[in-house]
Amino acid sequence: MAELVHYTVDKGVATITLDSPHNRNALSAQLRGELRDHLSTAADDDAVRVILLDHTGPVFCAGMDLKEAGSQDSSTAGVNEFPEILTRIWTSAKPVVAKLAGPARAGGVGIVAAADIAVAVDSATFAFTEVRLGLVPAVISVTVLPRLLPRAAHELFLTGESFDATRAVAIGLLNSAVAAADLDAEVERYTGLLALGGPTALAATKEMLRRARSADLADDFEDMLELSAGFFAGAEGQEGIRAFAEKRPARWVPRNA
Numbered sequence: 001m002a003e004l005v006h007y008t009v010d011k012g013v014a015t016i017t018l019d020s021p022h023n024r025n026a027l028s029a030q031l032r033g034e035l036r037d038h039l040s041t042a043a044d045d046d047a048v049r050v051i052l053l054d055h056t057g058p059v060f061c062a063g064m065d066l067k068e069a070g071s072q073d074s075s076t077a078g079v080n081e082f083p084e085i086l087t088r089i090w091t092s093a094k095p096v097v098a099k100l101a102g103p104a105r106a107g108g109v110g111i112v113a114a115a116d117i118a119v120a121v122d123s124a125t126f127a128f129t130e131v132r133l134g135l136v137p138a139v140i141s142v143t144v145l146p147r148l149l150p151r152a153a154h155e156l157f158l159t160g161e162s163f164d165a166t167r168a169v170a171i172g173l174l175n176s177a178v179a180a181a182d183l184d185a186e187v188e189r190y191t192g193l194l195a196l197g198g199p200t201a202l203a204a205t206k207e208m209l210r211r212a213r214s215a216d217l218a219d220d221f222e223d224m225l226e227l228s229a230g231f232f233a234g235a236e237g238q239e240g241i242r243a244f245a246e247k248r249p250a251r252w253v254p255r256n257a
Contacts, residue, residue, distance in 0.1 A: 005034035007041060012049035013191050014042035021057025026065040027107050032081055039088040049199060050191045051096045053089075053115060060100040060120075061108025063129070066241050080229070082107060083221035086143050089114035090217065091210065093203035095194040099187045100124050101180065103162075110140030113147045113173060116206070117190050120165045122177045127162040134240030134250060135231045138224035142217060147172045 006017040016038045018025040025031070042051045055061065064082075089096050089111065098112045100120035105127050112118045112126075128144075130137040137144070137157055145153055152171040156163060165177035178186045194202070231237040236252070243250040 001030065003034065004028070004031045005038055007038040009042075009045065009048060012047065012195055013052050014038075014045065014048040014050070015052045015054050016042065018053075018055040018061060019057075021059070023065060023067075024059035024062035025055050025057060025108070026062045027082065028065040028068055031065075032085060036081070036085050036088065039085065039092070043088070043092060043094065048094060050194045051092060051094050052187065052191060053096065053098045053111065055099075055101065058102045059108075060098075060102050060104045060124070061111060062104075063106025063108050066133070066244055080225065082110075082139055083142070083217075083225060086110055086114045086139070087217050087221070090143055091206075093206065094199070095197075095202060095206070097187060097190055097194070099183065101183060105129055106137065107140055109173070110143050113140070114143040117194070118174045119176045119178065119183065119186050119190065120168065120174050121180045121183050122165045123180065124165045124168075124177070125162045126165075126168055126173065127160060128157050129160050131158065132160040132240070132250070133244055134234075134236035134238075134252070136227055138228035138231075139221065142220045142224055144173075 004018070004020045006015075006019055008015050008017075016035065018031065018035070020026065020028065020031050039051070042048045095117065096115040098115035098118040100112065100118070101124075102121070103125040104112050106129050109126055109128065128137045128140075141157075148156075149171045152167075155161075156171075165174060168174040169177050175190075176186055197205075232241075239252075240250050
């Protein structure tokens with residue numbers, strides 16, 4: 001089976017690249033497992049100073065693989081292990097940078113929010129599409145809500161409307177949005193700056209920032225996992241996933257919408 005997530009180290013930067021463009025780098029079981037393992041490898045490697053999350057293809061990450069989720073129950077639909085991935089990014093002792101050359105949706109936005117620094121091309125778009133599928137953006141809320149302005153969070157979580165990179169910067173999801181030609185240079189600027197910090201000092205500073213947020217990830221993820229899994233397995237969520245797969249409006253959508 002071909003690898004879906006690649007791992008390289010160069011000059012202290014561990015690059016973890018999502019490489020499943022056929023399904024827009026959706027979080028399939030294989031991709032989740034490989035991403036989790038590579039994050040662990042980077043964390044344990046003393047030569048790694050910064051972790052860079054990259055991707056191939058036009059989409060950073062489309063969220064959960066709904067083709068898999070539609071045929072699984074709540075215990076195997078992907079929500080169960082996703083908190084571990086977000087936790088590894090959020091609590092990593094080494095700074096994590098997300099590099100987006102294209103859009104992110106749902107769980108993909110959760111990954112972006114979990115990273116310490118996020119840079120995207122100015123043409124990238126974002127959306128919390130869960131409610132339109134009869135689901136709840138529960139698990140990703142643990143990393144997303146500390147980043148977003150509250151008013152924007154209410155609007156975007158409830159409407160599922162897409163928004164551009166400029167607004168993503170304004171509401172706190174991104175650090176920077178640049179032209180495509182400038183993306184590599186902007187990412188290298190951030191990784192270079194991060195590498196100037198002492199490894200132990202960076203780890204302690206990250207822990208301090210997490211404590212300032214008062215984010216008890218274990219408790220939050222336990223509660224949100226239960227909420228999310230219930231909607232994945234519920235009638236409304238299953239209808240939304242089927243409608244997505246069949247490229248039709250869900251049954252709850254008004255006929256004139």
